[in-house]
Amino acid sequence: MEGFNSRQFQEMLQQAQKQAQEIQQRMQQTIVEASSGGGTVTIRMNGQKQVLETRIDPAAVTGGDVEMLQDLVTAAINEAGRKVDAAMQSTVGGMLGGLGIPGM
Numbered sequence: 001m002e003g004f005n006s007r008q009f010q011e012m013l014q015q016a017q018k019q020a021q022e023i024q025q026r027m028q029q030t031i032v033e034a035s036s037g038g039g040t041v042t043i044r045m046n047g048q049k050q051v052l053e054t055r056i057d058p059a060a061v062t063g064g065d066v067e068m069l070q071d072l073v074t075a076a077i078n079e080a081g082r083k084v085d086a087a088m089q090s091t092v093g094g095m096l097g098g099l100g101i102p103g104m
Contacts, residue, residue: 023092030087034079041072045080047088 030047040060044053054076060069 023088026091027088030084030091032080032083032087034076034083036075036079037068037072041069041076043073043076043080045077045084047084049081049084051077051080 027047031044031052032047033042033044035042037057037060040057042053042055043051045051054073056069056073060072063069
C-alpha cells in the first residue's frame with residue numbers, strides 16, 4: 001500500500017471509532033413501531049431490538065382466539081425487527097460512506 005502511512009491509518013481508525021459510537025447512540029435513539037392484524041397488535045421497539053411497548057386491542061382478547069393473538073404478536077415483533085434493520089442499515093451505510101475508505 002504505497003503512499004499510506006501509519007498517521008493516515010491512525011486518523012482513519014479514530015474516525016471509525018467515533019462513527020461506531022455515533023451508531024451506538026443512534027441505535028439507542030431509534031424507535032420504530034409496527035402493527036399486525038390491522039392495528040390489533042402494535043409493538044414499539046428501539047434500535048437495539050428491545051421491545052419498549054406492546055399494545056393489544058381489547059377486542060382481540062375477548063374473542064378468545066389465543067392462537068391468532070399469539071400469531072399477531074409474533075408478526076408485529078418480526079416487522080418491528082425488520083424496520084430496525086432497515087433503519088440501521090440506512091444509518092450505517094450513510095456513515096461508512098463518509099469514512100472515505102475505498103470499497104466501502
